[in-house]
Amino acid sequence: MTVDFEKMPKQPGRLKIQKRADLVTEEIKQLITQKNLLPGAKLPMERELQRLFSVSKSTIREALKSLEVQGLITVSTGPTGGATIIEVPLARTFQLLQNYLFFKEVSMEDIYAARRLLEPELAAGSVPFLSDEQLDALEHNIETCQPTSQEPSLLVRQRQADLDFHDILAAANPNPFLRFACELINEMLRRLVVFSTQTPPEEHTKFGCANVKIHAEIAKAARARDSERVRTLMKAHMEEASEYVKRLDGRLDGRLILDSEMAPRLRPLS
């Protein structure tokens, strides 16, 4: 169990010497993989981990911090406290991914190029798996989305609710990878899209109305379990939305996402 700290003094080759904390992090990861530790399982307490890997307090704390940042554990105080394995939260993954995209200058067109391809397939694939509650939620969401006012804050809320519709569909899809991709796109649109303040609010309202209309059709087709119609409608929806966003001068706000922004993410669904 103890780590073999072979540090060759001058390794001119590729692999750089890892820090002890990173080695310990890897050891713990291997432990998780090998012993098939599931979310909820607890790691030994700090003092024991120190003994286990023969490292000091600071080193084990850095290793735990690493795992915490990666979203693999949470650490709590008190008796029965310590590190608990958790399923990596989607929000955390999104944040880490956003770090990557921060340096890339992703445009709205870039996102929609992928969204156009994925969403129709996602929606069609979800249809057979939509529960009655989810179908209700889709219909209820449409009501919430009904554009009534042109107040700026309401327009933002409306766009949020609009994305919730797509998240409900995503939640029902059995393909975790496709689901993740679409949830990621939704999250990016939700958090990073900013519209030019110059565009007239009427345009926004028109956009909202168009969305509500096609969402209603999609919900109806979903209720009828007509996957192919859902696919067709969603395809049209994506084309249309893509055009609107372009006209409304939607841009992505390129910035790093902070943990503190992630907290209020707790929508009713999953």
Added chain:
Amino acid sequence: MTVDFEKMPKQPGRLKIQKRADLVTEEIKQLITQKNLLPGAKLPMERELQRLFSVSKSTIREALKSLEVQGLITVSTGPTGGATIIEVPLARTFQLLQNYLFFKEVSMEDIYAARRLLEPELAAGSVPFLSDEQLDALEHNIETCQPTSQEPSLLVRQRQADLDFHDILAAANPNPFLRFACELINEMLRRLVVFSTQTPPEEHTKFGCANVKIHAEIAKAARARDSERVRTLMKAHMEEASEYVKRLDGRLDGRLILDSEMAPRLRPLS
């Protein structure tokens, strides 16, 4: 600049009290966003950061470790050492993403469902931007892929090279989001696919031959700058590959990716 450490003693609401190290991490991130610090820029040295945020050595070290794990900085020793901002490496992002997918049981079909949608569009979009070097690389890659032997290790290498073909195409695409999605898929296939040892090697060879054949056609169409033909060919390629992988009983090895596995990732292309 100093952090306001308002810790309300009992906040029954949602947002949990963040640790100092995490607050400092956020402060530094905001610094990066606000001052538009580019890769290569250096943060102040540890001692100064301690003063700047009024925290102890351990806390600032945890904050820096957090940023390091997120791939936003590297830390080096010596004079002119300290934290340097870097572009988040793709490999790091892939690793963090794999942490998320580790708990999700993604199947081969799941990956290919997305790949079928994305790859044809990616390839078509890359065609106008392929440099002569990249076109050469595509053609050269086909030669390397030529299945000659049925030795197991060679079969693995062949599959790797096969994926390199797709990475070359991805590298030329101007859409960073689409590019990332496809590179991620390639990386997952490269690292996590395991085939049943029972399937006869002839099948693998047949798979390899089919790939070489269609790759050659794609390369030819790319050389002719025929985007639409590339799209059509790639679509067929994806359908075919999907079938082969199913027949060869390809599975995804669900495990956590370790940093030490990431080191040898340095292919010739960007």
Added chain:
DNA sequence: TCATTCTATTTATCATGATAAACCGGATTT
């Protein structure tokens, strides 16, 4: 029964070194 208080446990953060290792740049030697 239910709510409150107490207490032991464990992490969070700070403090303060000490030693080792890596590293840049300049001086020295070959």
Added chain:
DNA sequence: AAATCCGGTTTATCATGATAAATAGAATGA
């Protein structure tokens, strides 16, 4: 000119507490 050595700087890791805060569970009281 090139290789080597050396000194000062900075991080890496360890050591060893001390105090504070959170928490689970037991003890207590209405």
